[in-house]
Amino acid sequence: MFAYGVFKVIYSPFKAFKEIIQNPKYIGPILIMILFVLASMGSEYARASKLYVQQTLPNTLDPYNPDPWTENCTMWISNAEITCNNDDYLLGHKSIQFSITNNDTIWMELKNIGQINCLSTDGYKNLSFCIKWINPTADPPQNASLYLFSMGTTDYFYYDLAELINQTKNDEWNNFTIPLGLDAEQWVNSSAQTAWDNVTGLKLDMVWAQSTRSNLTILVDKVYFQSGNFEPLINSMGNMIAFSAFNAVTTFCIYWMLCGMAVFIVGKMFKIKAEFKVFLIIVGYALIAMVVMQVLFNILYLLISPLYITVDAISPTSVLQTIILFTSSMVLLLPVWSIIISSIGVHTASDLPLSKSAVIAIIGFLPYYVLLFVA
Known part of the structure; x- marks a missing residue:
């Protein structure tokens, strides 16, 4: 199985988790994190290539002092x-x-x-x-x-x-x-x-x-x-790509640790005997949905028309509304896929019914939505 089931959890999660649970290793989630970082950097670059900022004096692109x-x-x-x-x-x-x-x-x-x-x-x-x-x-x-x-x-x-x-x-x-x-x-x-x-x-x-x-x-x-x-915003990116990579690593690790811990705690309430490492690996694989989300962002930015940003407005507004609707939908809905994958992983590791495994996964991913709305 290539890369310890990294891609198999997408198209055949039951078979993938049977193999993963038999020999749980962190390398799979780490590879997913690397893919997430690369996809995030790609979407940041693709986004910047479609944003054109009006030249002003002072420079509104100065991140430290735009005004x-x-x-x-x-x-x-x-x-x-x-x-x-x-x-x-x-x-x-x-x-x-x-x-x-x-x-x-x-x-x-x-x-x-x-x-x-x-x-x-x-x-x-x-x-x-x-x-x-x-x-x-x-x-x-x-x-x-x-x-x-x-x-x-x-x-x-x-x-x-x-x-x-x-x-x-x-x-x-x-x-x-x-x-x-x-x-x-x-x-x-x-x-x-x-x-x-x-x-x-x-x-x-x-x-x-x-x-x-x-x-x-x-x-x-x-x-x-x-x-x-x-x-073009891409001409002024500077350290934005490096910051995007750092932000992606930080985001992935926070969600991985918090959701992994939450799934572990709820799993223990359901008398699951598996150790914390198993739950952490299950959640790590489930976060492949975040990789898919960034890939979809890349595709979106490649397909849309350029956006022109002035001091007072962004045009065309139809493109801006499309971006807002698409990104907000993906951020809210794609983690549901992670919950489904986690449910299958918990079911495989514990032999609990899928319904109870789904409850564990849903509660376990509540930190994702809490952080999303707090941020």
Whole structure:
């Protein structure tokens, strides 16, 4: 029997477990774990090959700091008090909060962002940001302005945000995407020195009517310059494959140990005399369903159309919904196959009726579903 019944438990589990129980060895489950790791690495690679991420500044693919401009208060200056809000944010771990007492104006400026090219074919085409304004009177700002500086603060592009900001609501996050470059006609430049290929900073200025002068708060998050180009995620994988392998080993071992221990304990309650090693090997073989699950994920990713990910959306949504439905179904249903295989293994090792063996296997695999929903 090839590889101690690794594949035979799929198509002939009764015969396979008769041979396995006669000479129980760990090499079979270990081979299954290796297959699971390889299949997991393959599905991670296949998934990355179908994901295209919009090029942004800052880089949203940075796993450690995907939203640096709204995580660091020192990058901003304002006429208001500046703090980091750790409770109300959209991306990363914080938003930048600007608070002022008894006033009708708040302005905020982001500095030291480098020289940003918004002109060439490879330049950035849009500026996106999210704002939440909080006013006790709930009145929206009367005027709102966006400035993009070119070199110094005296040379800038100006954009009137009043019409857009008046459509927003108090104490709600609002997303803005503003077109950039020569084709964006709503921008007004302050001088001939301004250049779209040399944007060095930005400023937001919001003004309320003097009659609504009050304690004002503005939260800012997800500030990005967006390119029209998309980069395959596979180009930025770096250590993702190695992490995928480590995660697969860890996942397999946790499920193997916990479910093996659970099946052993329940089996002892049914007076089964087999030692712990036998139960652990039975569960190890049963986890071949996890290998099949990863193989199916590989096939899914190879068949679907590419997904394009921007700061605000993933498209096409039909493909995303297919992935979510398929993966959630597999994660929930394929372990049932492991339960069936374990039932046959317990039945072979103990001569208990299949019905009682099934009860042992079902209870034994409860840790899988507990961990699944806890995670």
